[in-house]
């Protein structure tokens with residue numbers, strides 16, 4: 001599930017409204033991802049969705065089987 005189709009220069013946005021990825025909450029005991037979650041929240045706050053998605057991807061990559 002790599003984001004291979006990401007490219008610049010396309011004016012047409014993807015069909016998805018909002019975040020293309022479901023929100024991923026990191027496990028409470030991972031400080032690294034807690035920081036990413038904070039950064040993601042900040043990125044969303046300023047409308048930087050690309051960065052927010054990057055953070056989600058990093059969290060997912062760090063915990064492939066999910067927080068549960």
Ligand SMILES: [Zn+2]
Pocket residue numbers: 026030032033059062063
């Ligand atoms: Zn983590």
